[in-house]
Amino acid sequence: MKTNESSSLSAFTAGFIKQNPTFSQVLGLCPTLATSTNAENALGMGLATMGVLILSNxxxxxxxxxxxxxxxxxxYISVIASFVTIVNLLMHGYTYQLWTNLGLYIPLIVVNCIIMGRAEAFASKNGIWKSFLDGLGMGLGFVGAILLLGMTREVLSVGTLFGIRLWPKTYGMFVMMLPPGAFLVIGLYLALFKHIANVRKRNLKNIKG
Amino acid sequence: MGKYFKTALILTVIMVAIAVILASVYVVTKQPIAKSDLEAKLTAIKAVLTDPNTGKLLINENEIPQTMAQLKAKIWKSSSSGILFSDERAKGYVLSPAYVFKAKNGEPVYVLVGYAIGFGGKVVTVAAFEKRGNGFYENAIRVIDYSNETPGLGARINEPKVRKRFYSIPNSGFENGVKVNKDANLYPLPKGYKEKLNYYKSKGIVVTSDIMTGATITPRAVVSTLNTMYTFLEKEAR
Known part of the structure; x- marks a missing residue:
């Protein structure tokens, strides 16, 4: 019973840092980089992907x-495509501006490796409850990662956060809004996550040693 | 053989279930989608009927349509095919219906919806043209559908500072067709170009390369649409 509970918990928490879909597994980078131009778009994309991930799982x-x-x-692709279509229709009807901003990246959630990867690696081998937890955990991990990128890029490029001005626009680095900025920011975050993983590994080794 | 039938049957059942779910969601979202699209169109029409230089409406406030019925009353031309005019040279389309309003000075103001193909698909633009003398003066635009353009690049087309570049293009600018500055050999931009934006517009050049770096295809789709609209007006409203 205890093992079952702990495996459910690990299914839920794995996506946060240890197996974070963006920073650890480096999956679904195309939409992540393209839609993380600001925090609002990043949050919208993250939530849409998380919704599809949970439902398809x-x-x-x-x-x-x-x-x-x-x-x-x-x-699996048919199931995922159906949920993406549902999300697309709902966003068109209820969040028109966000739907227009995210553009073709909403239909492209179908080919996001994170969703297909979790379907193949987890949902097809585990029960409904654990698959739901895995989808939720991985989804939250993805939302966190894309939001972090979106917030960093928005702050550095135009000096705002969710549209609220933090410092004058003159100090902004416009390149952060462009593809090179996206690669630069994700490169730095990947290095940071790798460093954290190495430190944890070293600490574990020391404890065992 | 039986295995193949079983596989086909299972797949068919799954697909039918998916189709039923999708059809239900479509029915539920049909009205909200129509409502969002109408709201976007009405907001765009009001915006293009506002003088971008003074902020005042070109027509009387009570003439601004608020509902579908009021909008229908302003229809000038329509076509059952959905397309009023297409221009092979400009590669643009004018969609049905076209609307006409009466300006405060009594002249007609035409509001047209059109599209051309951008980076990922249709870029739909709403534009108002005021009849002035022998020609038509383009007042303002709104891009109402750019959902297939790349976020952060082409999808910035409807940002205020970008669309401002397409405002107030006089008759003379349309004589040889409006172009984006890269297509008009105005690249790199010369010093002091910002003070000459209106001069460039009078020559049919819309400067976008400084504010939409790395995205020429989307503004090109907008100018193609504007050129098509102008040709349509020359033909139908002269």
Whole structure:
């Protein structure tokens, strides 16, 4: 019972740092870099992806014994594409401005490696509850990562955070809004996360030693 | 053989279930989507009917449509095909319906919706043209659909400072067709170009390369649409 609880907890927390989809697994970078131009867009994209991830994990886990192994990939893609279409329709109807801002990256959630990766690596092998926790944990990890990128880029490029001005625009580095800025920021964060992982590894080694 | 049938049957059941779910969501979101699209269109129409230099409406406030019925009353031309005019040279389209309003000075103001293909698909623009003398003066624009353009690049097309560059293009600018500065061999931009933006507009050049770095295709789609709209007006409203 205790093992089951701890494995549920680890399924939920794995995506935060240890297996963070962006900073640790380096998955789904294209939409992450393209839509993290500001905090609002990043949050919208993160939540949309998290919604699709949770729903597709639940659905795929529920159908895992029904779907024949040979056709599992097209079946997973169909399920994921349906949820992306649903998110797209809902955003068009209820969050028009965000839907326009995020543009073609909403339909492109279908081919986000994070979602397909979790479907194949986790949801197809685990129960509904654990798959839900995995989707939620990985989704939160992705939201955190993309939001961190979006906030950093918005602050550095135009000097605002969620549209609230922090310092004069003159001090902004416009390049942070552009693709080179995206690569620069994610490169620095990847290095930071790698450093944290190395320090933790070294500490563990010292404790064992 | 039986295995193949079983696989096909399972896939069919899954697809039917998905189709039912999608159809239900479509039915539920149909009205909100139509409402959002209408609101975006009405907001855009009001915006393009406002003089960008003075901030005052070109028409009387009570003539601004608030509902679909009021908007329908302003239809000038429409076509059952959905497209009123297409220009092969400019690669742009004028969508049906086209609207006409009466300016405070009594002259007609045409509000047209059109599109051209941008980086990822249609870039839909709403523009108002005021009849002045023998020609048409482009007052202002709003880009209402750029959902297929790249966020941070082409998708910045509707930002106020970007769309401002497409405002107030006089008759003379349209004579040889409006171009973005890169297509008009005005690149790199000369010193003091910002003081000459209106002069460039009178020559049919819209300067965008300084504020939309790395995204020429999207503003090019907007100028193609404006050129198509102007040709349409020359043909139909002269």
């Amino acid at each position: 639940i659905f795929i886990s529920a159908l895992r014994k029904l779907i024949p192994n040979e056709v599992r990939i097209p079946a």
